[in-house]
Amino acid sequence: MKYRSVFEIIGPVMIGPSSSHTAGAARIGRVARKLYGRQPKWAKIYLYGSFAETYKGHGTDVAIIGGLLDYDTFDERIKTAFEDAEKLGMTFEFIPEEEEMEHPNTARIVIGDEKDEMELVGISIGGGTMEVTELNGFPLRLSGHYPALLVVHEDRSGVIASVSNAIAAQQMNIAHMEVDRKAKGEMALMVIEVDQVIDDTLIQELEALPHVTQVSTLAD
Structure with a gap:
């Protein structure tokens, strides 16, 4: 894995204890929100590997919901993301999976509303960076570094x-x-x-x- 800058090695400015489990997770959620184009009404988040094992203690759950609310990694509102989602009427469910994935920090996010839904697979690759590896069944590699x-x-x-x-x-x-x-x-x-x-x-x-x-x- 090659880092684009020293800041990816020391980690981003962020809320939470772990750049991989918190900042990277928040970015996966936020990319899902941006690609969906609007606030989803519901979300099902399937967690794999170390995400599934430590998502509560490391704040992966609250970080992903914060991302789905369009909060950046340094946004203090991540701490209250569960309550904020409830106020907006967004329901969510976390589903730890035992299946082994290619990367240990993997999340499959399914979001939707009364119109349609979208499915995205993202991995947190370290230092707060992430990649989208699948979108609605299409394999891809989207870093989020560029427009x-x-x-x-x-x-x-x-x-x-x-x-x-x-x-x-x-x-x-x-x-x-x-x-x-x-x-x-x-x-x-x-x-x-x-x-x-x-x-x-x-x-x-x-x-x-x-x-x-x-x-x-x-x-x-």
Whole structure:
């Protein structure tokens, strides 16, 4: 594992006792909240490995709920996240699992409301950093370090080129890009991390492209 800065080694400014179990967990929850695009009404959090073993003592549970409320790692409100969620009418459940995962600090978060739901798998990789490894069944690698576009589309010829051309026309540089699909000709997902801030103009242009069904963003 390579660290991007000394601050990832000594840990972030944060609430809680552990950068991996608290700060990283809060960031997993917050990324889930941002990708969902609104406050969920309910959440089911499945915990694996050391997360499952120590989530109460290390504050992993309250950190994830704080993240789902859009609290950053240093936000004092993380301490009262359970009470704040209750006031907002958000219900939640923690489910420790015995299944062994590839990474010991793994959380599967399923959130939703009366309209739809979203499922995300995140891992806390140390120093308060995290990665999203799965989104709605799509395997991926999303670090959260850069602004990102998540483009759901039909698996058709020319869609990737059209999206790339639209990004290039905005003078934006692609830092990382992944593409996956459910099956040939079916639903696909592009995950594109860029170096610049993503504005509404680009989002609207991408949404208007043929065969694109949904565009989500994740700010740095």
